[in-house]
Amino acid sequence: MSPAPRPRKCMYCRENRVLPTVLSSHVEDMEHDGREFSVELQDFRVLKCQNCGEMVIDDAASEALTQALRAAAGLLAPDEIRRSREALGYTQRELADSLRISMYTLSRWETGAQIQQRAMDAFLRVFFASAETRHLLGAPRSEHAARR
Numbered sequence: 466m467s468p469a470p471r472p473r474k475c476m477y478c479r480e481n482r483v484l485p486t487v488l489s490s491h492v493e494d495m496e497h498d499g500r501e502f503s504v505e506l507q508d509f510r511v512l513k514c515q516n517c518g519e520m521v522i523d524d525a526a527s528e529a530l531t532q533a534l535r536a537a538a539g540l541l542a543p544d545e546i547r548r549s550r551e552a553l554g555y556t557q558r559e560l561a562d563s564l565r566i567s568m569y570t571l572s573r574w575e576t577g578a579q580i581q582q583r584a585m586d587a588f589l590r591v592f593f594a595s596a597e598t599r600h601l602l603g604a605p606r607s608e609h610a611a612r613r
């Protein structure tokens with residue numbers, strides 16, 4: 466068993482009462498790409514001040530929110546982008562060049578540091594699904610396609 470977490474100091478009321486808390490249900494209005502999404506999370510783990518009720522979103526909670534937003538907006542998840550790229554046998558450089566985006570941007574999509582715009586999400590789906598699209602864009606012949 467892990468030891469009981471040491472309470473952190475609350476930035477608002479200054480009491481040392483901030484502790485991990487599980488919210489059974491939490492709704493958050495989030496904005497992505499110019500649209501509002503009402504995102505609902507179950508068993509949402511946050512840090513919460515037991516004195517004043519102030520909620521602290523740590524890295525893990527922020528990641529959970531981002532994942533939920535991605536799902537609500539119907540966007541490809543980071544590992545879906547990576548797996549689709551790898552299935553075609555492309556390096557990050559090859560995919561980024563084919564899509565006319567920077568490798569930095571693609572890398573951030575694949576690590577989840579950045580959420581792709583909806584138009585880019587649609588572009589990714591078409592690119593991954595269509596050999597003709599890849600050919601039109603001058604993308605390298607994929608290993609996957611070559612095997613067919």
Ligand SMILES: [Zn+2]
Nearest residue numbers: 475478514517
């Ligand atoms: Zn507090």
